[in-house]
Amino acid sequence: MMSEVDAAWREWLATNVSRGCTQESMIDAMVQGGFEIDAAREIVRRAASETGAVASVIASPEDETRAYHYDACPVAAGNTVHAYDRDVTVRIRFERPQVIAFDDVLSGEECAELIERARHRLKRSTTVNPDNGSEDVIQLRTSEGFWFQRCEDAFIERLDHRISALMNWPLEHGEGLQILHYRQGGEYRPHFDYFPPGQNGSVLHTARGGQRVATLIVYLSDVEGGGETVFPDAGLAVMARQGGAIYFRYMNGRRQLDPLTLHGGAPVTSGDKWIMTKWMRERPYV
Ligand SMILES: O=C(O)CCC(=O)C(=O)O
Ligand SMILES: [Fe+2]
Structure with missing residues (x-):
């Protein structure tokens, strides 16, 4: 401590x-x-x-005017978005913080395939140590994870393209897709996805691609109890529903960061929770 x-x-x-x-x-x-x-x-x-x-x-x-300035919504107006090879339904648009919930980002078969591919390759999730940038296993994040390489094969490449189109952000700026599995009792306490400015550990992570600007979390499974994604300072909770997703944006064109995007994964009270996450950077992530 x-x-x-x-x-x-x-x-x-x-x-x-x-x-x-x-x-x-x-x-x-x-x-x-x-x-x-x-x-x-x-x-x-x-x-x-x-x-x-x-x-x-x-x-x-x-x-x-120093308060976070909200740029135009990254997803064009309308009830559906044509994202590369799929029509995705827009469910909820929230302006402050900028959060959009979707249905049908992935099909049930695609979700099942991702879970199958990741199931045997999971490792206990880590969090960035703010002092030295190393990846530590801590109690605040009780889940297991696995990273795909960006566009590592035809299936992943198609999903990377679809997600980039949906997020309206270049594919090259994206980190590889990450799969996370929470068992009953698993949770991820509230945190920011951006690297806190002024922390030594952040320097290491922003060296490649700069700051994170936005997140897409895709729910690969329904959750029997709990497991919603919560934004405690905005009073917002999004339920996990297979194939649905939540998009949130926290860095604007002025490079300000939005503290209202504090969020977490609520404890899973019953069943399992599987998600897939895409983090976008301000510059190409190479
Ligand atoms: O599990 C969730 O709903 C949130 C996950 C999350 O915030 C993350 O992976 O950064
Ligand atoms: Fe997060």
């Missing part, structure tokens, strides 16, 4: 406070980064009062 706030964490705190992040979201991120919850609460409270005092002295009209 960490209790010391080094220079990188200090900068991260100051940036997030001035950007208007909620204290709860910062506390969550610090706990994910290895801090004890009470220490994180106290550190965030102190940072908010210090930075808040400075900010109020230097406040200018510009500060009001």
